[in-house]
Amino acid sequence: MRRSSPLLALLLVGLSLASARAEAPAPFPTSALSAEAQAIFDRFDHRVHAKILEKEHLGCTACHQVGGTGDPRLSAAKLDAAYLPPPEQACHYCHNPGAGERKIGPGRCALCHDHVEPPASHGADWVHRHGDEMLVGALQCETCHRPTFCIDCHNRKEPIFFQVHDRSWITVHGIAARTDPTTCGTCHLQSDCESCHATGAGRLP
Amino acid sequence: MILPLLLALTAHAQDVPVPTAKSSAESETMAQIRHDLFGATFVPFYQYIRFDSQSGNTQFVGYAGIGAVSGLDHPPNVDLYTLHAQRKAGRGEWVLGRQQASTLQRRQTFDGARYWWRPNGHVTLDAWGGVARHFDLDDFRDGTGIGRIAMNLRGGPMLVRAGAQVEAGKDTPFIAREDLQARATLGKGVDAPVLEGLISIAEPDFTVEWGRVEVRVPVGGRVDLGLHGQHREAANPNALFGDAILATLAGGGVNEAGVSVIAYGPQWARFSGTYRLVDYTGPTAGQGLGHEIDLAYMPGRTGKSYRITPSYSFRSGPNGAYHAFYVVADDRLDDGTRVQARAAVVPFQKGHDRWRVAVDGGLEGSRDLTPGTSLRASLDAATDGTFKVDLRLGAAITVRLP
DSSP: OTTHHHHHHHHHHHHHHHHHHHHSOOOOOGGGSOHHHHHHHHHOOHHHHHHHHHHTTOOHHHHSOSSOOOOTTSOHHHHHHTTOOOOHHHHHHHSOGGGGGGOSSOOOGGGTOSSOOOOTTSOTTHHHHHHHHHHHOHHHHTTTSOTHHHHHHHTOOOOSSOSSOOTTHHHHHHHHHHHOHHHHHTTOBHHHHHHHHTTTOSOOO | OHHHHHHHHHHHGGGOOOOOOEEEEEEEEEEEEEEOTTSSEEEEEEEEEEEEEEETTEEEEEEEEEEEEESSSOOOOOOEEEEEEEEEETTEEEEEEEEEEOOSSSOEEEEEEEEEEOSSSSEEEEEEEEEEOOOSSOOSOTTOEEEEEEEEEEETTEEEEEEEEEEEOSSSOOEEEEEEEEEEEOSSSTTSOEEEEEEEEETTTEEEEEEEEEEEEEOSTTEEEEEEEEEEEESSHHHHHTTBHHHHHOSSEEEEEEEEEEEEOSTTOEEEEEEEEEEEEOSSSSOOEEEEEEEEEEOOOOSOSOEEEEEEEEEEETTEEEEEEEEEEEEEOTTSOEEEEEEEEEEEEETTSOOEEEEEEEEEEEEEEETTEEEEEEEEEEEOSSOSSEEEEEEEEEEEEO
16 A cells, blocks of 8 residues: 555546646647737637628638637637647738728738738849749749739729829830830730821821 | 647648638729820720629629710720639539630630649640630631640759640641740749740641740849849741831841849838840841840838839830930828829930930829728829820729729
């Protein structure tokens, strides 16, 4: 008996520790989250999102996609503190910078991200190079941009609101066209020149 | 037992799409009052419809526009219509309907199908085909059958793309074009030098060569310095560019060298500057070198509601030179109204004329009238040598249907 008591005590301690470990909320391995993602989750407030999520009929599992954790005993706070951080698609479904007016929540990247920057490819001369890059890897564009993003700039050319050319452009466009005509050819055809210059409509060069 | 299962499910959750369907439609009605080039009152009117729907892995996209005018000037150039469905399925993705295709020339439009397939991280197959439809920038004849298949191979620092494209139609002779593009990234990291070259061949007289070299080097802190050079040449420009402006003004080719710098600050703040030296050969008399400078500063998205964004552009070539100084200030008021003020001062010299100055400025505001309905209005004034003061008033109403 004397010899069995310490063993029994050790066994009991071990069982109790194992039981306690099994019942305690298992922390999500922080190494699986970047520091930025962890910071975003730390700032997330369910109360701010409750109304719009209800309006959009988005339940818990729309974000916490782990096979339908419908257990009401798992409160939102416990979900956050434990092991169910939503994938980034869940956030970007509503906060979608490329969705235009379709977005449900604000699309400003800096709303959540502290240090989001354009990708390294979007450097100082990106406007001139993006067409070539699109040919190499078109699928990468839609990581951030919607398909209609291209149309908004390349195909809509009504001059009511300033988009590409300011009002002085009609005066100086001939200089730019002779400096680097490849830039004009991105959007315009020769017929665009002829429609004014060849017909004598209004001002000639 | 439950912990490993949850962790495994969470890991797979990165690939699980949000399942809820969502769609919206948007109508944008725009009108303007201004003078036309003859000095008469001119009122153009535009109507756009945009449709976007996401259901599971399938996305439907529609975009259409019409226009009308009241006045003597040219009719508005609105030829905009696209409608397609896009779906990801396994390692593939397809697009069906009227869509824009990536070609070696400019973007084209066709009615048909496109399919991407990525069996692994090294190979991408891209195939599309259909009937060409005129869509603004279209080079193909309406109704011409077109198709293309291309394969990207990625391995280490190399990317190679090989493609073949065919065109055939009732009034179009059969044309086949083959192209080969190679890109080498010399080193690791986003700042590694990039070498790139492309050659495309088509019978009987179509050959285009294109080469580009680019080097980006961090020079301290959050400042990158870039150097690039580019050469494009087409044996028969008309075969490549059709009646594009480039075929007229730069029929032979373009050589370009440039240097750029970009400096990043916190919260998206950045300054960028580029200088390009352009030399082109073509049929237009009076050839010469072109110089281009672009400078821009974008302030960060700090806690302030307003931003002031200045920029500068310089162009100098055979037809003259100009300096363009721009500044845009925008603010968001407490009631949600967005206001923007902008101004441009542009000293310019055409040919050997004396230097003159074009000045323009404008105000623009937008606000939500009701949930889903917004109004946008602008007033611009400019002087450009023809009109001492030319006023333009524009307005747009956007209605969103959830």
